[in-house]
Amino acid sequence: MRMSPCFYGYPDSFGFGMAPKQSKGGKKTKKQKEEEKRLQEEEEAQLEAEREEQERLDREKKDQELERLELRDREYRELELNELHHLLEQNHSAVTKWRADAAEKAKWERYMCCDGAPDPEVQQDVNTYLSLWREDPEVNITPVLKQCNVALQLLEELEVLLRDATDPKEGQKYQEAVISLQELIHSKLHLSTEEIFKRANENTDTETGNMQTVVKGDNTTLCVWANLKRNQRFKGLNFEEVGLGFELPKQLTMSDIAVRILHTHYDHLSSLAWMAHRKIHTPSHSPGSLVVVDEAPADTDLPEQEETKDAEEGKDDNETQQQTADEEVQSIQELEGSKSEDSPESSKSSRESAEGSGSQIQTQMEALCVEGEFSSPSELLTMDSSEPVQAVDLMEYTPLGGVFYYDVFRLPPQAHRVNGWEIRQKLHTGLQVFPYPTETFNLDDNEALTCPPVGMSVKLPERVVFLETPQVARWDAADKQWRMDGISDVSYEEEEAKISFKMDSFQAFVLMQETYANLPFLSWELSPLGQDAATFTVNGPLIEISITIQGDQCILKSEVKGLSHLQGKWMSSPDLQRAMLNAGINIFVNEHTDKYVSSFGKDPLTEHAAYEQMAFFASACAFSRSKWNAKCGAAHLVMQAREHRGPATQPMDSWCLYLVGAQRSQKLEIKERSKTFSSNHDPSRDFHSTFIHMLQDDMSTDGIARTRESSYLFVDTVQSLLRATRPLMYS
Numbered sequence: 242m243r244m245s246p247c248f249y250g251y252p253d254s255f256g257f258g259m260a261p262k263q264s265k266g267g268k269k270t271k272k273q274k275e276e277e278k279r280l281q282e283e284e285e286a287q288l289e290a291e292r293e294e295q296e297r298l299d300r301e302k303k304d305q306e307l308e309r310l311e312l313r314d315r316e317y318r319e320l321e322l323n324e325l326h327h328l329l330e331q332n333h334s335a336v337t338k339w340r341a342d343a344a345e346k347a348k349w350e351r352y353m354c355c356d357g358a359p360d361p362e363v364q365q366d367v368n369t370y371l372s373l374w375r376e377d378p379e380v381n382i383t384p385v386l387k388q389c390n391v392a393l394q395l396l397e398e399l400e401v402l403l404r405d406a407t408d409p410k411e412g413q414k415y416q417e418a419v420i421s422l423q424e425l426i427h428s429k430l431h432l433s434t435e436e437i438f439k440r441a442n443e444n445t446d447t448e449t450g451n452m453q454t455v456v457k458g459d460n461t462t463l464c465v466w467a468n469l470k471r472n473q474r475f476k477g478l479n480f481e482e483v484g485l486g487f488e489l490p491k492q493l494t495m496s497d498i499a500v501r502i503l504h505t506h507y508d509h510l511s512s513l514a515w516m517a518h519r520k521i522h523t524p525s526h527s528p529g530s531l532v533v534v535d536e537a538p539a540d541t542d543l544p545e546q547e548e549t550k551d552a553e554e555g556k557d558d559n560e561t562q563q564q565t566a567d568e569e570v571q572s573i574q575e576l577e578g579s580k581s582e583d584s585p586e587s588s589k590s591s592r593e594s595a596e597g598s599g600s601q602i603q604t605q606m607e608a609l610c611v612e613g614e615f616s617s618p619s620e621l622l623t624m625d626s627s628e629p630v631q632a633v634d635l636m637e638y639t640p641l642g643g644v645f646y647y648d649v650f651r652l653p654p655q656a657h658r659v660n661g662w663e664i665r666q667k668l669h670t671g672l673q674v675f676p677y678p679t680e681t682f683n684l685d686d687n688e689a690l691t692c693p694p695v696g697m698s699v700k701l702p703e704r705v706v707f708l709e710t711p712q713v714a715r716w717d718a719a720d721k722q723w724r725m726d727g728i729s730d731v732s733y734e735e736e737e738a739k740i741s742f743k744m745d746s747f748q749a750f751v752l753m754q755e756t757y758a759n760l761p762f763l764s765w766e767l768s769p770l771g772q773d774a775a776t777f778t779v780n781g782p783l784i785e786i787s788i789t790i791q792g793d794q795c796i797l798k799s800e801v802k803g804l805s806h807l808q809g810k811w812m813s814s815p816d817l818q819r820a821m822l823n824a825g826i827n828i829f830v831n832e833h834t835d836k837y838v839s840s841f842g843k844d845p846l847t848e849h850a851a852y853e854q855m856a857f858f859a860s861a862c863a864f865s866r867s868k869w870n871a872k873c874g875a876a877h878l879v880m881q882a883r884e885h886r887g888p889a890t891q892p893m894d895s896w897c898l899y900l901v902g903a904q905r906s907q908k909l910e911i912k913e914r915s916k917t918f919s920s921n922h923d924p925s926r927d928f929h930s931t932f933i934h935m936l937q938d939d940m941s942t943d944g945i946a947r948t949r950e951s952s953y954l955f956v957d958t959v960q961s962l963l964r965a966t967r968p969l970m971y972s
Contacts, residue, residue, distance in 0.1 A: 306924070314905065314928040321930045328857060328933075335953040358391060361398040367418050370395070375425060380436040385429050386458035393460055393507065396422050416516075423509045430503060434465065435653065435672040438499045439665070441467035442655040455480050464502040467652055471495050477696060484700025484739070485645075490693045493649070498675050503646040506702070510716055510723075510749060511640050517721035633714050633723035633753065636833050640714070640723070640751040641825045642702030647695075649675045649747045678746055694729060694743035701738040701752070706803040706825040708758050708783045710735075713742050716749040723751065754825055759783050760838045762828075762972035766865040767855065767963075769885040772947060773955040775859045777962055779828050786828055788817070788962065790859075793954035795962070797821065814961045829965045840970050842875050847903045848969050851878055854932040856959035860951045861885060861944040862936055866972050867898060869911070872918040877902045878969050881913060882936060884944045899935060906935040 269277075351360065359366035374392070379385060399419050406412035441452040452467035464480045466487075473495055477488035485502050651673040654666035678692030701707060710733050714723040728750075731742040744750070759781030766778050770789070776798075778787045787798040794811040797804065797820075807820055818829055830838075855864050865881040873879045881896040898909040900920060908923040922928070929935040937945055 311928065314930060317934075318930040321934045325854070325931045325933060329853060332857075332953045332956050336957045339954065358395060361395060361402055361415075361418075364414055364418070367395075367399075367422075371418075371421055371425060374429075380432050382433040382437060382456050382463065385433045386456070386461055389426050389429060389461065390459055392422055392426050396426075419512075420516075423512075427509070430461065430463070431672065434463070434501050434503070437465055438467055438650065438672065439653045440656070441499065441652065442469060445469060449475075451475075453478060453480070455483055457483065460506045462504040462506075464504075465499065467499045468494065468497065469652075469655075471497070479698070486698040487647070488696025488698075488743075490695065492692065493675075493677065493695075496675070497652040499650045499652045501646070501648045501650065503648075504643060504702075505646070506643040508640050508644050508751065510644055511635060511751075514635060514721050514723065631724050631726040632717075632720070633725060635723070637756060637837055638712060638714070638723075638753040639756045639822070639825075639827065640753050641707070641711075641823075642705040642752050644716075644749055644751055645697075645699065646749045647697055647744075647747050649677055649695075651675050694745050695747060696730075696741065696743045697750070698739060698741040699752070701740065704803065704806050704824060706801055707752070707754055708825065709754060711740055711752040711754060713740065714751055714753050715744055716751075718748075723753075756827055757830075757834060757838045759826075759828060760830070760834070760971055761840065762866070762966075762968060764866045765966075765968040765972050766863065767859060767959070768863040769860050772860050772950065773952045775955075775959060777959075777966075779966060779968070781828065784826070786821075786826060790955065790958055790962070792952055793958050795958065799826070801826070814958045814965075818965060830967050830971060834971070838971055841871055843878060843970050844876055844903065847876065847878060847901065848967065849964065850903075851880075851901050851932060851969060852960055852963035855963060856956045857951060858933055858936055858948045859959045860955070861940065861947040865896065866968065867913055869898065869909075869913070869918050870969060870972075873900060873920065877920075879909070880969065884936075884940045886941075886944075897939060899932065901932050901935075905930060906932045908935060908938070 348362075359370040361367060374388065377388075379388070396419060399415050399422065403412060403415040403419060406415060437454065444452050444454060446453055449472075450470040451472075452465070452469060454463075454465050456463040456465075462483050462485075464483060464485050466478055468475075471494065473491065475489065475494045477486060479486035480502070483504075485504065487500060487502065489500070653668065653672070656663045656665040658664070677695075701711065712725065713728050713731060714725050715727055716722075717724045727745045729743050731740065733740045740752070762779050762781055764780045767775060768778070769775050770791075774789075774791050776787055776789045778785065784799065784801050789796045789798060791811070793813060795814050795817045796809070796811050797807045797817060799808065804824060804826070807817075807824060812820065821827065822829065834840075835842075855862075861884060863883055863885045867879045867881050870879040878901040880899060880901070882899055883891065883895045883897060885891075894912070896913060898911060898913060900907050900909050900922075906929050908926040909919070910921045910923050911917075911919050926935075926938050929938075933948075
């Protein structure tokens with residue numbers, strides 16, 4: 242038997258052809274781990290290099306594509322800009338000619354009317370009218386109210402001329418006429434009130450023995466009450482037919498007094514506040530500094546203000562009311578005449594000046610500032626007094642529904658009939674203000690009381706919408722400002738639309754609302770309704786407003802109560818804007834709005850150019866708010882747009898996002914529902930130098946044709962609404 246070879250002293254594992262034995266437990270050796278780590282790092286490095294190479298290739302491709310798009314944009318830039326400029330110039334020329342023709346036609350119709358009313362553009366005619374009416378002895382309230390209606394019509398025409406005046410001398414002439422006419426209207430109403438009180442005992446109430454009368458006119462409501470019985474138990478009176486009422490302190494019920502509540506549906510005092518506090522730029526101060534100058538001295542007050550000051554000073558008027566009115570008008574004319582050379586022209590934006598655009602519609606505040614730049618009242622009344630005066634900022638708050646003049650007078654001597662003769666004591670002092678409050682009011686020899694406040698209740702005026710609880714402000718005749726102090730016990734009954742309060746004295750007051758309560762907008766949309774027709778919808782924090790545009794006419798649509806006098810009536814864009822402001826519906830902005838409303842601070846020239854181009858395509862394209870407009874920076878605008886293809890409801894995903902800048906417009910790759918903002922362009926679309934050419938890339942041939950057929954009046958009307966609301970800035 243052959244024995245196998247045996248190696249003594251060596252284990253079998255050292256035999257040839259045997260694999261090395263792993264360490265106990267199957268663990269890898271250190272060398273193996275290092276090898277695996279090296280291989281993994283090499284693999285990761287290779288993947289990273291491939292990724293970087295792919296990114297480099299993508300960047301190069303993207304840069305090449307951008308370069309191609311930019312070259313193409315530059316190639317067509319001049320052509321696109323020239324086409325847009327031609328459209329703008331053509332539309333502007335047509336609008337300018339139409340306005341000139343309309344003005345000539347209106348002037349001719351005014352001349353051919355032959356109604357006896359003066360031509361507001363002819364100063365001599367206006368002065369003659371004022372002189373003749375001032376000398377007219379008529380004091381009966383009914384014909385006087387008719388005369389006031391004619392005067393208010395003339396006043397409205399003068400205010401339009403004042404707003405449109407570009408020559409400072411012309412503006413000064415119209416302003417003098419406006420002030421004189423306002424003075425005379427109030428003076429005539431004052432004289433008619435005096436005549437009613439002189440004959441108070443001829444119209445006594447059978448139940449109370451006092452005189453109480455209500456006279457309603459188209460623009461004025463007069464409520465008068467005469468204390469003939471001096472009943473100590475009398476507390477107050479409600480004129481239910483007009484929704485006005487008053488409460489008197491016990492002390493006044495035993496006095497020979499007469500109370501007047503005069504509600505004028507117009508407001509002449511707020512314009513006086515603007516004119517009384519004008520910002521004057523002076524070279525002696527640092528650049529941009531302003532000095533506030535009271536342009537109107539105390540003797541230029543309206544008759545109502547003269548009455549209030551008499552009450553405060555406890556002095557009697559030593560002149561007749563007619564003489565007072567004459568002197569007041571004369572003092573204003575002398576004052577304003579001395580200022581005519583210093584009145585600055587109304588400021589306009591550089592864009593509007595360059596283009597000669599006159600279609601920007603002024604709001605009430607801008608119209609009041611036409612003769613110069615005014616500071617807000619709240620900035621003024623802390624200069625010469627140690628305690629700040631709570632003056633109302635007329636930029637922040639807007640008076641609505643007219644002015645309520647709440648006055649107490651000494652009851653004039655009543656006539657007595659003896660043997661068929663009427664005996665009346667004739668006074669030359671006119672209607673005298675009863676001094677209230679006084680320091681003390683003696684009820685008898687042993688008792689002295691301070692004067693408690695007087696009460697007032699008002700049913701909110703019709704044709705005015707208060708979106709929030711109304712604020713009450715009283716007129717400070719000394720400082721020519723509205724103030725909210727001195728008013729207490731305010732109670733508002735929303736269902737009855739009635740507000741009650743008390744004041745320290747008898748004063749004129751107004752109801753106010755925050756000017757920008759319905760801003761900034763939550764959403765907006767401009768949608769076509771057909772050729773030269775569109776609807777502009779604005780959804781604010783409080784209400785939603787929709788304006789339908791047809792050619793150069795607009796109509797308001799809203800579910801808000803109190804606007805029945807506006808709904809269903811077609812009017813021009815300027816008229817609609819003024820009517821909405823007077824009704825308390827403000828969706829319009831001006832150069833002061835950003836002080837009170839948060840905005841995106843967009844470049845105004847880019848924004849203005851966008852509105853112009855949107856208006857050109859409003860017959861074929863719909864535009865809407867985008868949330869990304871807040872993320873794209875001040876130099877760019879983002880909005881949604883799509884072609885309107887008919888009355889059928891279009892899907893939400895049909896909206897496209899567009900980025901508009903001063904030099905370039907592009908379609909964005911993201912959608913409105915995207916989670917993050919990106920300025921990456923849609924790779925399937927070119928860059929364009931104008932917004933309208935960018936839109937055309939996604940439009941049909943019929944849609945483009947509709948835009949070229951748009952009426953210049955329709956385009957101008959849409960432009961005016963967009964510029965007046967600035968939805969890309971305040972939404």
